[in-house]
Amino acid sequence: xxxxxxxxxxxxxxxxxxxxxxxxxxxxxxxxxxxxxxxxxxxxxxxxxxxxxxxxxxxxxxxxxxxxxxxxxxxxxxxxxxxxxxxxxxxxxxxxxxxxxxxxxxxxxxxxxxxxxxxxxxxxxxxxxxxxxxxxxxxxxxxxxxxxxxxxxxxxxxxxxxxxxxxxxxxxxxxxxxxxxxxxxxxxxxxxxxxxxxxxxxxxxxxxxxxxxxxxxxxxxxxxxxxxxxxxxxxxxxxxxxxxxxxxxxxxxxxxxxxxxxxxxxxxxxxxxxxxxxxxxxxxxxxxxxxxxxxxxxxxxxxxxxxxxxxx
Numbered sequence: 624x625x626x627x628x629x630x631x632x633x634x635x636x637x638x639x640x641x642x643x644x645x646x647x648x649x650x651x652x653x654x655x656x657x658x659x660x661x662x663x664x665x666x667x668x669x670x671x672x673x674x675x676x677x678x679x680x681x682x683x684x685x686x687x688x689x690x691x692x693x694x695x696x697x698x699x700x701x702x703x704x705x706x707x708x709x710x711x712x713x714x715x716x717x718x719x720x721x722x723x724x725x726x727x728x729x730x731x732x733x734x735x736x737x738x739x740x741x742x743x744x745x746x747x748x749x750x751x752x753x754x755x756x757x758x759x760x761x762x763x764x765x766x767x768x769x770x771x772x773x774x775x776x777x778x779x780x781x782x783x784x785x786x787x788x789x790x791x792x793x794x795x796x797x798x799x800x801x802x803x804x805x806x807x808x809x810x811x812x813x814x815x816x817x818x819x820x821x822x823x824x825x826x827x828x829x830x831x832x833x834x835x836x837x838x839x840x841x842x843x844x845x846x847x848x849x850x851x852x853x854x855x856x857x858x859x860x861x862x863x864x865x866x867x868x869x870x871x872x873x874x875x876x877x878x879x880x881x882x883x884x885x886x887x888x889x890x891x892x893x894x895x896x897x898x899x900x901x902x903x904x905x906x907x908x909x910x911x912x913x914x915x916x917x918x919x920x921x922x923x924x925x926x927x928x929x930x931x932x933x934x935x
Contacts, residue, residue, distance in 0.1 A: 668713065668720040668917055670728075673910035677729040678900045679736050680893070688883065688890040689734060692760055697739040698731035701750050701762040701882075704742065705836045708859035708915040709765055721859075722914040726782060726881070727763045729906065733897045746833040748813045751775040754884050761894070762882035765855050767815035773934035777887075779894035780880030780935050781927045782907070785853040787819040787875040790860065790867055792842050798849055798870045801827075807848035810838040815877060820851045823874040827851075835860070839867060853877035855915070862918040878932045895929060902926040 683689060692698055702723060703710035709721040719742055728738035743759050750762045754776045765785070768778045789809075791798050798804065805826035811817040817829050830847050832838050838850045843866050850857070854873060861869045881898070883891050901907045911923040929935070 668708075668711075668914055670720060670725045670910055670913045673725055673906055673913050674728050674732065674738050676904075676909055677732050677738075677906045678897075678904060680733045680897065680900075683734070683893055684889055686887050686889040686893065688757075688760055688887045689893065691757070692731075692734055696735065697741050698727065698734065698761065699741050699743060699759045700727045700764075701745065701753060701759045702727060702742040702764045703835070704744055705834065706765070706856055706859055707863045708918045709855060710742075711859075720914065722783070722855075722911060723763045723765060723879075725910045725914055727761065729901055729910070730761065730763070730881070730894065730897055733900070734893075746813070748833075750882060754882055757884060760883070765853055765877075765879055766882050767853065767877045768880040768932055768934045769815060769818075770934045772882075776882045776885050777891040778880035778882055778935050779891050779898060780929060781878035781932055782881065782898055782902075782929075783855065783879045783924075784927045784932075785855040785877040785879065786873040787816070787823065787851060787877060788854040788857045789870045789872040790839075790842065790850045790852070790857040791848070791870055792845065793866050793868045795842070795845065796848060798872060801872055801874060803872075804849060804851075808846075810841045810847045810850040812838065812852065816852045819875045819877070839864070842867060853879075855879070858919055859915070876932075878927065878935070880935055898929055902929075 704712040704719055706721065709723040710719060711721050713720045727740050731740045732738040750766060751772060753759050754762060768781055789798055801824045804824045808828045808830050809820060810832055811820050811829045812835065813831050817831060820827055820829055832841065835856055839860050841847045842850045857869055861867045881894050883894055907926050908923045916923055
């Protein structure tokens with residue numbers, strides 16, 4: 624069954640998230656407005672082929688999380704709708720497209736036999752809370768695996784490894800090394816990006832924003848010198864906005880994992896098995912080529928080794 628037949632379920636659930644609270648959900652079925660600056664390749668991203676190619680799990684063990692998903696008939700995931708290449712509301716179709724969005728759709732197909740996904744959007748610092756209180760089943764949103772986070776949630780992965788990078792305004796100051804950020808205000812999101820910048824350039828002055836769209840706006844408007852995040856986020860933003868550009872500066876490592884509830888270790892094993900399948904059968908590579916690859920036009924990287932980083 625094709626991805627297009629599930630358009631009625633592929634919606635954004637915009638959430639007002641608070642730690643320990645069940646999110647308030649509101650369906651959004653209309654089309655998103657398009658930004659016209661820069662390359663609009665993101666508007667034509669189509670991952671239908673990869674989703675159709677994805678496997679369906681057989682004889683999966685019963686777990687509390689899997690039971691909730693199947694009783695509901697849809698996978699609830701914490702994700703993004705503003706990240707080109709990884710999770711973006713497609714302005715042409717109103718659909719959510721990108722590598723992370725595709726991973727979630729493929730996981731739903733593996734668990735349910737069809738790619739039924741509802742996406743909860745919220746700040747980067749809410750993911751552990753909403754996994755713990757079962758407001759979502761999984762988090763798939765450039766979610767960096769860290770030992771501190773792994774004490775609160777389970778991680779399956781890494782399914783992709785990025786590095787930390789630096790993005791600036793095209794007409795702004797040049798940045799050619801981390802030392803150029805010393806004493807400068809740098810936009811970051813809370814969590815892994817902020818920690819990476821503090822470790823990589825202690826003399827920088829992090830300015831914390833909840834959303835990646837706020838970081839990019841701060842750079843464009845000259846309110847900060849640069850924006851530091853993992854290269855996956857930054858490459859997507861630079862690919863679709865001519866006012867932003869990547870610098871050659873990279874540092875650290877950002878291994879992305881699928882976050883799942885800590886109290887259901889058997890479900891983590893199911894998700895690991897899912898990742899093994901899509902990495903082995905070519906689905907992972909196909910999804911990359913149809914999403915991030917369509918923006919950056921580089922060869923797909925090799926999938927990382929599962930369980931290869933602390934916390935996974």
